[in-house]
Amino acid sequence: MKKEKIMDNEENNDFVNETIDDSLDSEDLETDTMVSKDADPIKDKIKPKDILDLPGIGPTSAEKLKAAGFDTYEAIAVASPMELVAIAGLGEGTAIKCIKAARDSLEMGFESADILLEKRKMIDKITTGSASLDELLAGGIESQSITEVYGMFASGKSQWCFQLCVTTQLPKDKGGLEGSVLYIDTENSFRPERVSQMAIAKGLDPDEVMKKIFVARAYNSDHQMLLAEKAVDLIKEKNIKLLIVDSLTSQFRSEFTGRGQLSDRQQKLNKHMRLLQKVAELYNVAVFVTNQVMSRPDVLFGDPTDAIGGNVVKHASKTRLYLRKSSGSKRIAKLVDSPALPDGEVAYNVTEKGIED
Ligand SMILES: Nc1ncnc2c1ncn2[C@@H]1O[C@H](COP(=O)(O)OP(=O)(O)O)[C@@H](O)[C@H]1O
Numbered sequence: 032m033k034k035e036k037i038m039d040n041e042e043n044n045d046f047v048n049e050t051i052d053d054s055l056d057s058e059d060l061e062t063d064t065m066v067s068k069d070a071d072p073i074k075d076k077i078k079p080k081d082i083l084d085l086p087g088i089g090p091t092s093a094e095k096l097k098a099a100g101f102d103t104y105e106a107i108a109v110a111s112p113m114e115l116v117a118i119a120g121l122g123e124g125t126a127i128k129c130i131k132a133a134r135d136s137l138e139m140g141f142e143s144a145d146i147l148l149e150k151r152k153m154i155d156k157i158t159t160g161s162a163s164l165d166e167l168l169a170g171g172i173e174s175q176s177i178t179e180v181y182g183m184f185a186s187g188k189s190q191w192c193f194q195l196c197v198t199t200q201l202p203k204d205k206g207g208l209e210g211s212v213l214y215i216d217t218e219n220s221f222r223p224e225r226v227s228q229m230a231i232a233k234g235l236d237p238d239e240v241m242k243k244i245f246v247a248r249a250y251n252s253d254h255q256m257l258l259a260e261k262a263v264d265l266i267k268e269k270n271i272k273l274l275i276v277d278s279l280t281s282q283f284r285s286e287f288t289g290r291g292q293l294s295d296r297q298q299k300l301n302k303h304m305r306l307l308q309k310v311a312e313l314y315n316v317a318v319f320v321t322n323q324v325m326s327r328p329d330v331l332f333g334d335p336t337d338a339i340g341g342n343v344v345k346h347a348s349k350t351r352l353y354l355r356k357s358s359g360s361k362r363i364a365k366l367v368d369s370p371a372l373p374d375g376e377v378a379y380n381v382t383e384k385g386i387e388d
């Protein structure tokens with residue numbers, strides 16, 4: 032019966048606790064009971080709004096605008112009235128009203144720097160498990176923004192995810208946040224046994240650690256995007272401090288293959304990144320994503336690899352690390368274009384215990 036519940040939940044796109052054995056009580060497995068039905072003003076900000084709700088937009092004009100790519104409040108907010116007039120046949124006055132409503136609802140305003148500084152003071156950091164990596168990152172993986180690791184197959188991206196599942200749960204004086212983790216798994220690569228191994232190495236009870244990791248398998252890019260929206264429901268209820276997407280781009284990459292589909296893919300990916308960014312900022316959680324690399328035939332010398340997703344992913348990820356294998360258990364992480372930290376690279380190890388110096 033319990034097993035059936037888990038399967039049901041997976042099919043209903045919910046997050047489930049992954050367990051090594053099935054000895055958890057059903058409350059931990061039942062995600063329906065965790066989802067808050069209460070209105071949440073923060074959640075309202077994250078939920079994509081339908082442009083149909085804007086003043087002056089009926090179903091026909093909404094259809095025309097969507098077809099022309101003006102399918103979000105963001106897109107309408109930065110449009111010119113004449114564009115809307117031309118595309119949807121709105122009157123100029125209506126177009127102006129509609130743009131104003133989109134802008135108001137997005138709160139596209141200025142914030143004074145002292146408020147920004149206050150917000151930044153609330154940034155939490157999660158230890159990577161390696162002192163030299165933490166130093167490279169000025170303390171660890173940050174809340175309020177997206178951190179991206181990219182690298183080739185087996186460069187250790189998923190190892191980072193597993194390790195952070197554990198370190199997020201550590202007490203604050205050990206570099207953790209005593210928080211839980213949401214894990215969106217797009218490649219079916221989550222391995223609870225491996226997380227368990229790392230938990231034991233940190234002196235934590237692996238069963239307790241598993242109960243605080245909520246995993247959902249994403250079957251395609253739409254599903255992945257939906258899961259990110261659903262994540263919001265769990266964040267406050269479960270004291271989530273870290274949201275992982277491993278891998279960010281694999282579903283998008285396999286679904287949008289042709290050259291002609293590239294702009295569709297980028298638009299969708301952009302929407303996904305914006306949602307992740309909002310989740311990070313509004314809920315003060317760390318968002319950690321992994322990304323693959325593609326070989327670049329045009330680069331003959333230097334590093335022939337570049338991350339998938341182009342500028343869309345590059346700009347949304349505040350901290351980016353390029354991972355590569357060295358000899359044995361040794362790995363190299365290179366910090367790439369961080370807005371406030373110097374570029375640099377450090378060596379660390381991936382061992383049975385996890386990530387360490
Ligand atoms: N139990 C372990 N002990 C030591 N190293 C491990 C262990 N499990 C995995 N690894 C290392 O991690 C590598 C796989 O990394 P992974 O995170 O799956 O790569 P990616 O997600 O980048 O494709 C393996 O090749 C191995 O070097």
Ligand SMILES: [Mg+2]
Nearest residue numbers: 188189220277
């Ligand atoms: Mg992986």
